[in-house]
Amino acid sequence: DAEITQSPRHKITETGRQVTLACHQTWNHNNMFWYRQDLGHGLRLIHYSYGVQDTNKGEVSDGYSVSRSNTEDLPLTLESAASSQTSVYFCASSESTLAGTTDTQYFGPGTRLTVL
Amino acid sequence: EDKVVQSPLSLVVHEGDTVTLNCSYEVTNFRSLLWYKQEKKAPTFLFMLTSSGIEKKSGRLSSILDKKELFSILNITATQTGDSAIYLCAGTNYGGSQGNLIFGKGTKLSVKP
Numbered sequence: 001d002a003e004i005t006q007s008p009r010h011k012i013t014e015t016g017r018q019v020t021l022a023c024h025q026t027w028n029h030n031n032m033f034w035y036r037q038d039l040g041h042g043l044r045l046i047h048y049s050y051g052v053q054d055t056n057k058g059e060v061s062d063g064y065s066v067s068r069s070n071t072e073d074l075p076l077t078l079e080s081a082a083s084s085q086t087s088v089y090f091c092a093s094s095e096s097t098l099a100g101t102t103d104t105q106y107f108g109p110g111t112r113l114t115v116l
Numbered sequence: 117e118d119k120v121v122q123s124p125l126s127l128v129v130h131e132g133d134t135v136t137l138n139c140s141y142e143v144t145n146f147r148s149l150l151w152y153k154q155e156k157k158a159p160t161f162l163f164m165l166t167s168s169g170i171e172k173k174s175g176r177l178s179s180i181l182d183k184k185e186l187f188s189i190l191n192i193t194a195t196q197t198g199d200s201a202i203y204l205c206a207g208t209n210y211g212g213s214q215g216n217l218i219f220g221k222g223t224k225l226s227v228k229p
Contacts, residue, residue: 033216042221043159043204058216090158103148103208105217107158 002027006091006108014116019078021111023091030096032074033105034058034066036087043090049074050096081115088112118143120207122220130228133195137223139205140187149181149188150217152204159204162190195227 004025013019023032034046045058047066055066063085065077078085089112092105123138141149148166152159163172165181165188172179176195181188192199202224206217 035219040221043206043217043219045216048216103150103217104161104164106161107152109158 004091004093004106004108006089006111008111009109010112012114012116013081015081015083017081019081019113021076021078021089021091021113023074023076023108024072025091025093025106025108026072027093027095027106028071029093029106030071031094031105032068033092033094034064034074034076035090035092036060036085037090037110038087046076046089047074078113081113083115086113086115118207118209118218120205120218120220122203122205122223124223125221126224126226128226128228129195131196133227134191134193135195135225137190137192137203137205137225138187139189139220141205141207141218142186143207143209143218145210146183146186147208147210150206150208151179151188151190152206154202154204154222155200162203192225195225197227197229200225200227 007022030051033048035043037043044060046064047058049055049068052068088110090110091108094105095102120141148164150164151162163179168183176193179190202222204222206219
């Protein structure tokens with residue numbers, strides 16, 4: 001069955017370290033998204049990609065970067081982790097058709113990141 | 117700035133009750149409104165609404181969109197403890213960020229036995 005996976009599921013790191021969260025989908029979806037979820041803020045978009053070599057900044061992109069070298073993967077990198085980046089991170093994907101981008105996104109299981 | 121507002125933020129009911137969750141939106145070039153259910157982990161898709169007045173139904177859950185008044189409701193009848201979750205509403209728009217979801221903060225529903 002097609003799916004979207006994230007790794008690691010839990011991560012504890014220290015302030016200043018570089019951290020990369022992995023997202024892998026087997027739906028062959030063109031569109032991939034990264035969100036963070038915090039109490040009181042809901043889900044906020046960090047970065048997104050509409051295809052290979054395409055990346056775009058979302059609402060809360062400062063301190064994060066992504067790269068898209070293939071259809072299946074969109075890794076999220078925290079260049080220098082800060083305590084404010086302690087959060088739950090969700091990856092999602094959606095399909096593009098000839099008619100355009102579809103709106104239904106399918107979410108991965110999430111990564112809980114703690115920055116000490 | 118585009119925004120989606122959900123109310124109430126939290127709700128406690130007893131099994132068998134009927135609940136209505138609200139979602140209002142201000143989204144430029146509005147395209148669709150989506151509802152998700154989030155239990156302990158990833159949000160799972162419930163409904164996507166694009167047209168006013170057409171009810172979408174799945175079992176005890178139903179939803180409708182009013183594009184004139186810019187809101188949607190999610191109804192759950194005969195609630196069960198398994199309905200306890202955070203319900204998320206999101207809008208999308210046409211344009212450069214087509215397909216991106218603009219989320220509300222969610223409604224936390226607790227169903228007591």
